[in-house]
Amino acid sequence: SSELTQDPAVSVALGQTVRITCQGDSLRSYFATWYQQKSGQAPVLVFYGKNNRPSGIPDRFSGSTSGNTASLTISGAQAEDEADYYCNCRDISGNLLVFGGGTKLTVL
Amino acid sequence: QLQLQESGPGLVKPSETLSLNCNVSGDSISSSSHFWGWIRQPPGKGLEWIGHIFYSGSTSYNPSLKSRVTMSVDTSRNQFSLKLTSVTAADTAIYYCARVSLYYNVLTGCDYWGQGTLVTVSS
Numbered sequence: 732s733s734e735l736t737q738d739p740a741v742s743v744a745l746g747q748t749v750r751i752t753c754q755g756d757s758l759r760s761y762f763a764t765w766y767q768q769k770s771g772q773a774p775v776l777v778f779y780g781k782n783n784r785p786s787g788i789p790d791r792f793s794g795s796t797s798g799n800t801a802s803l804t805i806s807g808a809q810a811e812d813e814a815d816y817y818c819n820c821r822d823i824s825g826n827l828l829v830f831g832g833g834t835k836l837t838v839l
Numbered sequence: 840q841l842q843l844q845e846s847g848p849g850l851v852k853p854s855e856t857l858s859l860n861c862n863v864s865g866d867s868i869s870s871s872s873h874f875w876g877w878i879r880q881p882p883g884k885g886l887e888w889i890g891h892i893f894y895s896g897s898t899s900y901n902p903s904l905k906s907r908v909t910m911s912v913d914t915s916r917n918q919f920s921l922k923l924t925s926v927t928a929a930d931t932a933i934y935y936c937a938r939v940s941l942y943y944n945v946l947t948g949c950d951y952w953g954q955g956t957l958v959t960v961s962s
Contacts, residue, residue, distance in 0.1 A: 761947075762942065762945075762947065764947050764948030766948075766949075768886075773935060773952040773953065773954055773955050774952055775952075776948065779940075780943075780947065817886050819888070819948050819949075821945055821947070825899070825902075826899045827888060827890065827891070827899045827900070827901060827946075828888045828891075828946060830886040830887065831885075833885040
C-alpha cells in the first residue's frame with residue numbers, strides 16, 4: 732500500500748504563513764484531503780480536491796499539489812490554528828484511503 | 840445537519856471481539872453518493888484507516904486489519920457497524936465513524952465525523 736509522509740512538527744509565528752506538506756506516490760494520481768484535529772476533538776475537514784474548502788473553513792486555508800507532494804498553506808496563521816494536521820489520499824493499489832502520520836502545528 | 844454517533848463497550852478483554860455501532864442522523868445511509876467508514880487513533884498517535892462500506896454492503900478493508908475486520912450496514916436503522924476480532928492491547932484506540940465522500944467519483948476523504956469512542960483492551 733501507499734505511504735504518506737508528513738513532517739512531525741512545524742511552527743509559525745502569529746500572522747505569518749506556514750506550509751504543511753504531505754509526500755507520497757499516490758499524490759501523483761489523486762488529490763490530498765486535509766484535516767485539522769485539536770486536542771481532545773475529532774478531526775475536521777479543512778481542504779479537499781483541487782481547490783475546495785468546506786463551508787465555515789476560513790479562506791486562509793488553501794491547498795496545492797506538485798508532483799508527489801501536497802501542501803496545506805495557512806496564510807496569516809492564528810492562535811486557533813494550533814492543532815495536528817493530517818493528510819489522506821486514495822491508495823494507488825486499492826480502493827481504500829491512507830493517512831499521513833500527522834503534523835503538529837505550533838503558533839508562536 | 841448530519842450527525843454520527845458511535846456506541847459500544849468501552850472495555851474489551853484480550854482475544855475477544857470489539858463491536859461498535861454508528862448511528863447516522865440527518866442523512867440516509869442509503870445515499871449513493873457516499874460511503875461510510877471507520878478510523879481509529881491510538882492514544883497520542885496518528886489516524887489509521889480501518890475500512891469503509893457502501894449501503895449495498897460492499898466493503899473495503901485496510902490490508903493490515905482485513906483478517907480481523909467485518910463491517911455491516913443496517914439501512915432500516917440508518918446505522919453501520921464494525922467488528923474487530925481477536926483484539927490485543929494494540930487495538931486500544933479512539934474509534935471514529937465517518938461519512939466518506941467522493942470527488943469526481945474518486946474516494947477522497949471524510950466530511951463528517953462522529954465524536955469518537957475510546958475502546959480499551961484490557962483484562
